[in-house]
Each structure stands twice: as C-alpha cells, then as structure tokens.
Amino acid sequence: MGDFLEIFLITSGLAVLLNVFFKKFEIPTIIGYILVGIIISYAYGFSGSEELTHIAEFGIVFLMFTIGLEFSFTHLMAMKKEVFLNGSLQVIICGLVCFLLVLGILGLGGKVGIIVGFALALSSTAVVLKILNDSGDIKEQYGRKTLGILIFQDIAVIPLLLLVDIFSSNNQNITQLILTTLISVVILLTLLYLIGKYLIDRIFHFVIRASSNELFILTILFIVMGASFLAHYFGFSYSLGAFIAGVLIAETKYKHKIEADLVPFRDLLLGLFFISVGMQINFKIVFENWDLILLLTLLVGLLKFGVIFGILVIYNKKRVAIKTAFSIAQIGEFALAVFSLLQVKNMLDGQTAQILIVVSIITMILTPFVLNNIRRISNAVEDIIQTQEVTQPQAVNSTLKNHIVIFGYGIIGQEVVQKIKNSGVPYLVLENDLNLVKLGLSRGENVYFANAAQEETLKIANIKECAVAIITIFNEARLAMLQQALESYGEVDIVIYTNNSSKKLFYSKIDKNVEIVQTERVLARALISAALEKRISKNA
Structure with a gap:
C-alpha cells in the first residue's frame, strides 16, 4: 500500500507539473501524460x-x-x-x-x-x-x-x-x-x-x-x-x-x-x-x-x-x-x-x-x-505543388508605373479588380492559388501566378513604382510573410482589408503609408448607406 501511494503521489504530481508547463506552450496534455508514464517506468522499472x-x-x-x-x-x-x-x-x-x-x-x-x-x-x-x-x-x-x-x-x-x-x-x-x-x-x-x-x-x-x-x-x-x-x-x-x-x-x-x-x-x-x-x-x-x-x-x-x-x-x-x-x-x-x-x-x-x-x-x-x-x-x-504544375508561368509586366498591385484574388480581391477595371487605372494581381489564377485569366484580367511573399516577385511587379498596394489576404501565415517582404519597401503606400484575426499583424508596423480598412467598419458603412437610401426613397 505504501509503495502504491508513493507511486500515485509522484505520478499525479508529475502530471500536474508537466501539463501546467506544457500548457504555456499550447502542448496538449496527452504528451505530458505519456512523458509521465516514461518517467515512472524508468524510475520504478514497470516496463513489460x-x-x-x-x-x-x-x-x-x-x-x-x-x-x-x-x-x-x-x-x-x-x-x-x-x-x-x-x-x-x-x-x-x-x-x-x-x-x-x-x-x-x-x-x-x-x-x-x-x-x-x-x-x-x-x-x-x-x-x-x-x-x-x-x-x-x-x-x-x-x-x-x-x-x-x-x-x-x-x-x-x-x-x-x-x-x-x-x-x-x-x-x-x-x-x-x-x-x-x-x-x-x-x-x-x-x-x-x-x-x-x-x-x-x-x-x-x-x-x-x-x-x-x-x-x-x-x-x-x-x-x-x-x-x-x-x-x-x-x-x-x-x-x-x-x-x-x-x-x-x-x-x-x-x-x-x-x-x-x-x-x-x-x-x-x-x-x-x-x-x-x-x-x-x-x-x-x-x-x-x-x-x-x-x-x-x-x-x-x-x-x-x-x-x-x-x-x-x-x-x-x-x-x-x-x-x-x-x-x-x-x-x-x-x-x-x-x-x-x-x-x-x-x-x-x-x-x-x-x-x-x-x-x-x-x-x-x-x-x-x-x-x-x-x-x-x-x-x-x-506552393511547391503548384510551382511544379505551372510549366510556363506568365511573365509579369515589369514596365508598369503608377499602377496598383493587388495581393490576393479571392472574393474581396475580385471585387477590387472590378472597381479598378471600370476606373481604367493600370493594375496587376498576384495570387498563389492556381485555380484562382485560371479564373482571372478566363475573365481577361491581369492575374499572375506568384508567391507574393518573395522579394523577387515584388521586384518583378515593380512594387517601388506602384501607386498603392492593396492587400486582401486573410491567411495569417501568408500575411506575416508578406509583411516581412514589404518591410524593405517602406515608402510604398499600403491599404489592407482586415478582419479581427489578421489586423494585428500590420498594427505593429503602422506608419503614415499604411491604412487599415476593417471589416466591421465597412459593413457598418454599407448598412448605414442602405438604410439611408431606404429612408430617402420612402420619404420621396
């Protein structure tokens, strides 16, 4: 009984200490339990x-x-x-x-x-x-x-x-x-x-x-x-x-x-x-x-x-x-x-x-x-799979100047492209999803398959000569890499459309050339605009 109580106390104590420590690093408790078993096995010779x-x-x-x-x-x-x-x-x-x-x-x-x-x-x-x-x-x-x-x-x-x-x-x-x-x-x-x-x-x-x-x-x-x-x-x-x-x-x-x-x-x-x-x-x-x-x-x-x-x-x-x-x-x-x-x-x-x-x-x-x-x-x-699939990637038009560079051709990116096309301003889109690239090309839009987080891609897109860069990416990992790549181009004006999970990445680097457009504010303005239009039409 004494040996059992000793083993129980040591086992439970180790489980608490290890899992509290692992919790700080977001490591699941299952790993802590397995390590406790290894330690107890080694200390008391329980193996087999x-x-x-x-x-x-x-x-x-x-x-x-x-x-x-x-x-x-x-x-x-x-x-x-x-x-x-x-x-x-x-x-x-x-x-x-x-x-x-x-x-x-x-x-x-x-x-x-x-x-x-x-x-x-x-x-x-x-x-x-x-x-x-x-x-x-x-x-x-x-x-x-x-x-x-x-x-x-x-x-x-x-x-x-x-x-x-x-x-x-x-x-x-x-x-x-x-x-x-x-x-x-x-x-x-x-x-x-x-x-x-x-x-x-x-x-x-x-x-x-x-x-x-x-x-x-x-x-x-x-x-x-x-x-x-x-x-x-x-x-x-x-x-x-x-x-x-x-x-x-x-x-x-x-x-x-x-x-x-x-x-x-x-x-x-x-x-x-x-x-x-x-x-x-x-x-x-x-x-x-x-x-x-x-x-x-x-x-x-x-x-x-x-x-x-x-x-x-x-x-x-x-x-x-x-x-x-x-x-x-x-x-x-x-x-x-x-x-x-x-x-x-x-x-x-x-x-x-x-x-x-x-x-x-x-x-x-x-x-x-x-x-x-x-x-x-x-x-x-x-990136590796899609790069291997693209045998002849498109060449980006590096002679563009005073143009708009759009990062991401998702739902928001597609809306942005439609607005810019109607204005007649030169633009290009960088997207790493091959399916979205094919969709853009089928619509006759300037969408290029590229990893926007690589500095070489930014050079080819002539990022230094662009008027503004618009970021419509929500993926935090890609945003972090893109932010790091853009740090060497501090003079570039950037507009980033963010949600709650991604906006914190660029907040640490806010400067006069960076503007944050939050999802909640855009929705609020759209709701107010729609409501005012209804009110005006009702009173007319």
Whole structure:
C-alpha cells in the first residue's frame, strides 16, 4: 500500500507539473501524460510487467467508452460522404499499403501483418479532435473532412478487434469459428440492446431520484464494466463491450447530464491510458532499434499523407486535401490498443510490439506541433505543388508605373479588380492559388501566378513604382510573410482589408503609408448607406 501511494503521489504530481508547463506552450496534455508514464517506468522499472498490461487494458476500456459516448447516429448520417466514402477509402488503402510496409520491413505476414497494417492506418481521435476543437478549426472544411474520416476509423476498430479475437483462437475450423463468432455477436448485441431499451432509462430514473451525484457516476461505471464483462464472457474484448455501453448511454435522454458530469472523469481516464502507454516503452529496445523506428515513423507518415491527399484532391481543393492529410497522418491510440492486445494474446513478440508502440507515440507527439502550424506548413507544400504544375508561368509586366498591385484574388480581391477595371487605372494581381489564377485569366484580367511573399516577385511587379498596394489576404501565415517582404519597401503606400484575426499583424508596423480598412467598419458603412437610401426613397 505504501509503495502504491508513493507511486500515485509522484505520478499525479508529475502530471500536474508537466501539463501546467506544457500548457504555456499550447502542448496538449496527452504528451505530458505519456512523458509521465516514461518517467515512472524508468524510475520504478514497470516496463513489460504483467500489472502494467492490466492497467493499459483498463485504460483502453474507458477510452472506447468515451468514443462510444460521443458517437451520434444522427451526426453520422449528416456526414455520409465524409464518413463512409472518404473514411472507407482511407482505411482500406492505407491498411493495404501499411500491410505491405510491415511485410517488407518487419517481416509480418499473414493474419498478424493484416491486423498490424490496418492498425497503422488508424489515426489519433483523442489528439486531433482535441486540438481542432480548441483552435476552432473543426468548423472549417478540412476539419469536417478530418472528423468524418476519424469517425469511420472509430467504427473500423470494432471489426479489427473482432479479427484479433478470431485470429487468436486455436480453433483451426475457420468456418465454425466465424459462425460461432456471428452467433455470439447477435446474442451480445441483442442482450445489450434490450438492456439499453428497457432497463437503462429505468435505472437512471431510479438513481436520479436518490439525488446523489456519486451514485449517478457509480451507476455509469457499473454499466460500462457490466457491458465489458458481457463482451468478454462471449469471447470478445472488454473494449468492444465498453464501446457499445457508451453508444447505449449516449442514446438515453440523460445524455447531456452524463456528458456534463463525466467530462473531467473521462479526461482523467484518458490520462491514465496514456500514462500506461508511456510506461510500456522499453528504452533498451528503443536504443537497439532506433534506426528502424525512425525509418518506420518517416515511411508510415509519408505513406498515409500521400494516400489521404490522393483520395481527397480528386474532388477537393488542394489546400483542404493537404491540411486533412497532415491532420491524420499520425498513428492513433487505437493502434496502441491493438498492439497491446496482440502482445497479450502472444500473436506479436515483445520487441516488434515495442517498436510499433514507440513509432505510434512519436507520431502522436509530433502531431500537436504540426496542427499548431498547419496553415504555414500547408502553404509551403501547396506552393511547391503548384510551382511544379505551372510549366510556363506568365511573365509579369515589369514596365508598369503608377499602377496598383493587388495581393490576393479571392472574393474581396475580385471585387477590387472590378472597381479598378471600370476606373481604367493600370493594375496587376498576384495570387498563389492556381485555380484562382485560371479564373482571372478566363475573365481577361491581369492575374499572375506568384508567391507574393518573395522579394523577387515584388521586384518583378515593380512594387517601388506602384501607386498603392492593396492587400486582401486573410491567411495569417501568408500575411506575416508578406509583411516581412514589404518591410524593405517602406515608402510604398499600403491599404489592407482586415478582419479581427489578421489586423494585428500590420498594427505593429503602422506608419503614415499604411491604412487599415476593417471589416466591421465597412459593413457598418454599407448598412448605414442602405438604410439611408431606404429612408430617402420612402420619404420621396
């Protein structure tokens, strides 16, 4: 008891200190939990112990429960294309590619190779969705694509766990094994459905009448563990039962109260899971196979990025495809669950499992840094792709003088061009989106494909001789680079149309030659103008 209390105090203390420190740098708590697990494992020698295996499985059970609790059939049907089309293509293609990868590098063939390959195709729901929710990017187009694929991956975990149970059986009669499994699935789902339909509401109603919050939470835990026990009794993993329990509870009329009460508890249980993941790292194996680990990390990340980008770029903008691919190129927590189960069932040796676990953890640790800089990274990649696509870029007319240079040919940029064309003033537009450039050229407008943030481009556009530069770009990363490039042309008059998120970038460099046109003021003037016109016409 004394040793347990000491370990608990040190673990919780380290978790608090590390995560408070990481919070200042906007690093997710998941990384802090993993590092705590690594430290505890190194200090107390827990790596590879039987007790640790049970702790990890306990964390997996509650991880699956939290996913089930957030699972919504209504939300799922509203995102059919993102979930079922994008998700199925990503899982199947990435799974097959990763299977070939582990077959060639690790020598994993047959049943184990298939399971490991498809496990590597899964991404981190816990890490990605937390960051996207915190940043608000979950509402953007790439955030919706990412969410849809992650939902399908969560669903794909269920048959993957079933495959582990089927392949780990000593029964050589596959037909009989599949038939027995199907019968067990039907019985288990029927039992849990009946419990969910006729008992859960009554149980919650009875408990709520007692006006005891701790009894309410205890009831939830009882249902989760009961469903996990039933699943295990019928030959499936605890995790499958926990997931179904989460879905059943999510469909009750008490869902919102359950979510409100369990959010801190849920996050702590996720923390427990990731601490247990960190404890599983065996540094001896890591140091002996560091080159193989780095190779797998690089190859898996590049392959997943390439497959996801290739799927989405067919009917989405390149920027959306790039951001989505970067968002889910990592290996997720469900892969760790699968590797742990394979090791428990003696289907995967300890060294190989350790290599795969470390590769997964490295990709998860890198993910927050990628997502926090997703715009800057996607801009750079998009520039490279589009530059390669343009075989004969247009030559900018560098003889222009007293002209207007417009940065960006989006909606605002197009409106500006129309007004300038009607005035007869010479102008040129610099745009790095090839589709927008083609749109402008089709309209007979002076739109050029170029990276406006490069000083060489500004020289070609004869920026020193222009009358004024109009900036209609909202992308903060591009604005920052453009601002830096324009600093050497301090005498250029600049008009920048900004929103709340981008105006701060140029505020630090405000001079007499810089004018800020705020979105809110433009809208206010337009509203007042429209209202006065209505009043005048009414009184006329």
